[in-house]
Amino acid sequence: MTLFGRGRTTVGLDIGSGLIKLAVVSHGSGEPVLTKVALTQVVDDAIVEGEVMDPGLVADAIRGLLASAGIKPKSLVAAVGGRDVIVKKISMDRMKESEARDVIRWEAEQHVPFDMDNVELDFQILDPEGDGLQMALLLVAAKRELVDNKMALLTEAGIEPSIIDVDSFALHNAFELNYPDGMQGVVALVNIGHETTHVNILEHGVPVLTRDLPIGTRRFREDLQRERGMTAEDADQMLQAFDTNDALTPFLKSRGEELGVGIERAGAFLQSSSRSSSGLSRVFLSGGGARIPGLSAVLAERLRLPVQIANPIERLRVADGVFDTMNVDEVAPLFMLPVGLALRTAA
Ligand SMILES: Nc1ncnc2c1ncn2[C@@H]1O[C@H](COP(=O)(O)OP(=O)(O)OP(=O)(O)O)[C@@H](O)[C@H]1O
Ligand SMILES: [Mg+2]
Structure with a gap:
């Protein structure tokens, strides 16, 4: 039995360096419906700078995630990204x-x-x-090597991918569906991951420039450990909390500077290289780093622009029970990319 019409579903699989995330979207009823999300942790250093150092380990994690989610994907979309x-x-x-x-x-x-x-x-x-x-x-x-490696990894995990997409397109797709009003002017979609921050600038809804910055939650955590003598667990807890912490704010100001400069430079480069474009008007954050309490405010102040956290289910319909085992406010920004992948329908 399938819940939504004849159940054409797409599984979006986002293999991050910190978390592997999947989202399932049903396309059967015409309007897309999110029917499942799941995530699992990746051991540090199994994926470094986008390169899978330990394919066996990562393939096992993918297989485990699919099994625990009870999915045998017929149609799966994964993606490549990064400087290649x-x-x-x-x-x-x-x-x-x-x-x-x-x-x-x-x-x-x-x-x-x-x-x-x-x-x-x-x-x-x-x-x-x-x-x-x-x-x-x-x-x-x-x-080509990047695409071949991704295919080999998925094959090792027992999956035959239907589509290899591009990270920035997936983020764009999720954004387009959820923020149709954001498709005007020049906006930056900034995905702050575990190791990398991906800056994707859209002009009237068209992705015109992408940049990767080597900053992510891992760096925040390690700097907190080094500078404040915190344990990894305490640092993670602070970075994943809901409330701003007085000890965190000054730290974010210095670290946010680096992110802010990266975003600003990408915007400035665009302005200098194309005649028509105006400057950045808004910034949307996604990824695990988007949740760092106070970071969006620090960036807003630095960039002097509105900065908001993007939500992949702002408009997307969600089936009952999808977020039963998770706190939806906690994890929503992490699912922007996998949801974007799952929005694709296999040709
Ligand atoms: N509920 C949560 N569970 C686990 N990690 C969380 C949670 N909320 C925030 N995080 C943070 O999010 C980070 C992972 O974010 P994300 O999934 O966007 O990165 P990634 O895609 O794995 O990394 P990258 O894109 O750089 O390869 C974790 O390292 C952790 O610091
Ligand atoms: Mg990521």
Whole structure:
């Protein structure tokens, strides 16, 4: 029996360096419905800088997570991200999509600093209805090794992925569904993970620039341990608490500076490199680091911009009982990316 129509469901699997997260979305009834979420911890250093150092361990964790969630995925979406993935808005002579497919590799050469023999390319025409001589394209290039490694990891976990997506697109999809009003002007989606902060800048809803900053909850924790002599557990507790802590605020001010500068630079770069864009108008935070009490306020003050925590179920329908075993306010920002992945329907 399936609960929602004929139950076309997609499993989104986000293999983070701190937590592996999955979200299941049913597409059967037309409107997407979130039917399950689950997460499991990853041992420190099993994944470093996006690279899986211990595939056996991570594959086991994935298998365990799927089993405990009672899922045998038919259609699974995972993603690649990081500095070996490039998302770029480019323009080229207007042509049909099929024709563009034939020449994209040649076209991409001028935009992608990778060895073109070992790169996977994809694109989307942003103005298919346009009639100018030029058309705008969103180009994605990922080092093939990255995609191959992800596939090998999933195979080891007993999964056949249907789609390998790109992190920034998944975040964008979750954002688009939940914050349709946020699709105006220039906004930054900032996903603060365990090791990496991913900055994704959208202009009128189109991702135009991505940047990765080597800062995450792990650094916050380790700095608290070193500077304050706290245990890892106490530091984690402080970072995952609901209330601001007087001891935490000055620490966040100095650490938030680094994040703030990274976000600001990405915004400034965009402004200098494209004629049309205005400056950043809003910032949305997601990921485990979004929850650090007081961080969004510190960033808002630093950037002099509204900063809010993004919620993947702000508008997305949620089936009964999905968050029964978790505190939804605690975990919601962590599920932005996996929900975005699960919003994809397999072709
Ligand atoms: N309820 C929670 N359970 C576990 N960790 C939490 C919770 N709330 C916040 N955290 C923090 O969130 C962090 C993980 O965040 P997130 O899942 O976004 O990172 P990740 O995707 O694993 O990392 P990265 O994207 O850098 O590879 C943990 O390291 C922890 O500090
Ligand atoms: Mg992450």
